[in-house]
Amino acid sequence: MAADRVSAVETSVEVIETLARLEKAGVTEIANEVGGSKANVHKHLKTLQAARLVRQSEAGYTLGHRFLHFATTAQQTEPIYRESQQYLTNLADVTGTTATLVVREGLDGVYLQVVSPTDNRTEAPEEGTRAPLHELTGGLAILSCYDTDRRTELLSELVDSETRARTLQDRLETIRQHRTAISDRDGAGNEDGDTPREVVAPVTAGDGYPAGAVGLWTPASGDEDARVETDLRKLVRNTATTISNRLTLTR
Structure with missing residues (x-):
């Protein structure tokens, strides 16, 4: 049921799925894909980065190698x-x-x-x-x-x-x-x-x-x-x- 879901987690999943599909993307591109604000998407990316689930470079964000373990x-x-x-x-x-x-x-x-x-x-x-x-x-x-x-x-x-x-x-x-x-x-x-x-x-x-x-x-x-x-x-x-x-x- 929708009431049992956590919207913030759903957004993070959408960010991860977007990076898996695009391979590399910036905040603006990800925000456009998930339909959220750049500020909110940036927070999600930083949280995921702290958990080593995404990596940041000058070219944008990519999935982190921690997913290999999963x-x-x-x-x-x-x-x-x-x-x-x-x-x-x-x-x-x-x-x-x-x-x-x-x-x-x-x-x-x-x-x-x-x-x-x-x-x-x-x-x-x-x-x-x-x-x-x-x-x-x-x-x-x-x-x-x-x-x-x-x-x-x-x-x-x-x-x-x-x-x-x-x-x-x-x-x-x-x-x-x-x-x-x-x-x-x-x-x-x-x-x-x-x-x-x-x-x-x-x-x-x-x-x-x-x-x-x-x-x-x-x-x-x-x-x-x-x-x-x-x-x-x-x-x-x-x-x-x-x-x-x-x-x-x-x-």
Whole structure:
């Protein structure tokens, strides 16, 4: 509820999000972005600077390196992150493509880990990137693990259209049957897109509920499309199964 929120903290969060988006900005630019006065924004910046959350230079303000500690802590508190590191690295090395781990946070999917081979950085989201579950291939893989009633409940919160919800239910059932989700070639169902495709398999915990989703980002070429339909699906499923077993054993 809005009554339970602290407006000053909300403003500080907006300042931090603005710096994350712009990378570097001055007081005036930040004030314009958050819709506040320069004097008020300046106070927030100085408070954040004292906490080492932002840094100041002649060119403006940037995020402080203290956020690196927060990011590492946020990752390490997730059991699936700890159990999947080795296997995601192996998956990326064996395939020569970028491997990812997506987890659910509320109604969003978050890229918790992104691993690329040193000699081949496939275009893929950065760690921490988030989007509504139904907009991510990994999010769809996660949703597919829930029973029909729970899926219906979540989709009712994610989409407004009943037609869209039914279409998603059908796709989730297909993903559930095949234990694999494949993204559209360009994210819109077009066959000639140049955007890398994503092959994803859900990771479950001992109770059968989703813990996350493992994926591979593959270049959009004819050769890679053939691999998507064969070896990559199997490799991703096997990796997801291995991580699921590890989570079950360590619970």
